[in-house]
Amino acid sequence: MPFPDALSRRFWPIPNRRGRAAAALLLLAMAAGVHAQTALSDPAPFSATPVASDGALNWKTGDGKSYLIPAAEVPGFLAALSIVDRITIPHDVFDSTLKSTWGFVHEQHWVFDTDPFSMNQFGHPYQGATMFAFARSAGVPFWQSLIYNNTGSFIWKMAGETDLPSINDQITTGTAGALLGESLFRMASLVLESGGEHPAMWREWAAAALSPPTGFNRLMFGKRFKAVFPSYDPAIFMRLRFGGEVDANITTQGVSHPAVREEGVIDFTLEYGLPGKNGYEYVRPFDYFSFEFAGQANMKNLIEDIMVRGLLYGTDYSLGENFRGIHGIYGSYDYISPSIFRVSSTAVSYGTTAQWWISRHVALQGTALAGGGFAGAGTIPVPDGLRDYHYGLTPEGLLTLRAIFGKRVMVDLCGREYYVTGTGSDDTKGSEQIFRGEAGITCRLFNQQAIGIQFMESNRHAHYQHLTDTNQSEGTFSLVYTFLAKSGFGRVEWRNQ
Numbered sequence: 001m002p003f004p005d006a007l008s009r010r011f012w013p014i015p016n017r018r019g020r021a022a023a024a025l026l027l028l029a030m031a032a033g034v035h036a037q038t039a040l041s042d043p044a045p046f047s048a049t050p051v052a053s054d055g056a057l058n059w060k061t062g063d064g065k066s067y068l069i070p071a072a073e074v075p076g077f078l079a080a081l082s083i084v085d086r087i088t089i090p091h092d093v094f095d096s097t098l099k100s101t102w103g104f105v106h107e108q109h110w111v112f113d114t115d116p117f118s119m120n121q122f123g124h125p126y127q128g129a130t131m132f133a134f135a136r137s138a139g140v141p142f143w144q145s146l147i148y149n150n151t152g153s154f155i156w157k158m159a160g161e162t163d164l165p166s167i168n169d170q171i172t173t174g175t176a177g178a179l180l181g182e183s184l185f186r187m188a189s190l191v192l193e194s195g196g197e198h199p200a201m202w203r204e205w206a207a208a209a210l211s212p213p214t215g216f217n218r219l220m221f222g223k224r225f226k227a228v229f230p231s232y233d234p235a236i237f238m239r240l241r242f243g244g245e246v247d248a249n250i251t252t253q254g255v256s257h258p259a260v261r262e263e264g265v266i267d268f269t270l271e272y273g274l275p276g277k278n279g280y281e282y283v284r285p286f287d288y289f290s291f292e293f294a295g296q297a298n299m300k301n302l303i304e305d306i307m308v309r310g311l312l313y314g315t316d317y318s319l320g321e322n323f324r325g326i327h328g329i330y331g332s333y334d335y336i337s338p339s340i341f342r343v344s345s346t347a348v349s350y351g352t353t354a355q356w357w358i359s360r361h362v363a364l365q366g367t368a369l370a371g372g373g374f375a376g377a378g379t380i381p382v383p384d385g386l387r388d389y390h391y392g393l394t395p396e397g398l399l400t401l402r403a404i405f406g407k408r409v410m411v412d413l414c415g416r417e418y419y420v421t422g423t424g425s426d427d428t429k430g431s432e433q434i435f436r437g438e439a440g441i442t443c444r445l446f447n448q449q450a451i452g453i454q455f456m457e458s459n460r461h462a463h464y465q466h467l468t469d470t471n472q473s474e475g476t477f478s479l480v481y482t483f484l485a486k487s488g489f490g491r492v493e494w495r496n497q
Helices: 005-010 017-031 033-041 068-088 098-107 117-136 142-159 167-193 201-210 212-220
Strands: 236-252 262-272 289-296 303-318 323-336 342-357 362-378 390-405 409-420 431-446 449-464 467-484
Touching (some): 068 142, 098 142, 117 142, 117 167, 167 262, 167 342, 201 212, 323 362, 342 390, 342 409, 362 409, 362 431, 362 449
Antiparallel strands (some): 236 467, 303 323, 323 342, 342 362, 362 390, 409 431, 431 449
């Protein structure tokens, strides 16, 4: 259901009712006080494996991990979220009872819901990421942690609301939530790990902002979960940019829009585990992953995109002395929201990520993926409530290229294609073909400071049985100031080592 604008702004950047996860966590923290003290004084009953003598988590051996603590935290989080919803939103959709819950459990009548796109495609994945991270930060491995957010999603659909349970929510909360949650958990752990044995307070707060359940467990259970997830020193590329964006063109049905949109933009990119580094291994899910976030100064569309892709299962390889890469099965979650339409996908693909030293000082990095998943796409509903976005099985592909010229210049190219079919859809006669392309150049000025310019093109071709065929396109230019990590442009050097 729609969420009041004032409350949406209050809980920015997490849109709609899923944004109240922060408030729910506070309530959960209050309710968990007695439970935390019990766990601290007697950790043994909560552990599924023999623990070390001090009961602390050991990421290498698995000692000290707990399956029961997150099994209590996830229902507690959902109960707190339900309380917040009932208090803050005057709508009977949250007036669930034992009778309504039993009806949903007994009938199992699942549908595709019509909630706002940002709620379904970002709010639900973030809720799933929260439940997933409760398990991960308690030492539970990646694949087993999937059980917690999928089970939590099912519980919420049965008992959290009075509207019919939705297929799309279960997929985005249970699967996309795990992919988003693992990337946030890894980034939070990287922040803590960089602080040494005793991370500074600002690192604790930064890690908690990235992954609230990680901060919650570190605070409430003290030494039990103080051990930081080991990264094993991956090769990374990290970039923070901010600047301005202006429309180059916006067309609908081939007709250009006269209005020109000018907005402030900010984006963050992290590639973790770039291939080629000597001694680094890909033995755990997300030992390689890419995370991208872009926001804009537009209260109606604060989040322009969030894109996560990670290697779930694969290995490294080399072709000669100058070419190294990884290949295998990747999981991806994309949320893309230009000003004129939306698309979001949860997918599994096969592909590769590699680096090729073309010459002594020129490197070419890239990723190629092809696969499929489940996606939603369309436009924002018009005032009369007409909704033209739909869900369906979606073949998709990705190709990225980055040319690095010494330590001075980097050129980026990226293309994404989605075909949202009518198969497995709420509209079997509908389909959408969407392309998103980017081209940019970054020039380093000095140290870690750089400037960049980027052009982005988004195209959508939609066909629905009861609506006019739609053709939309948007092109934007961005001029940005760029802060690079110490890794510079992220090229990996293995030659002569």
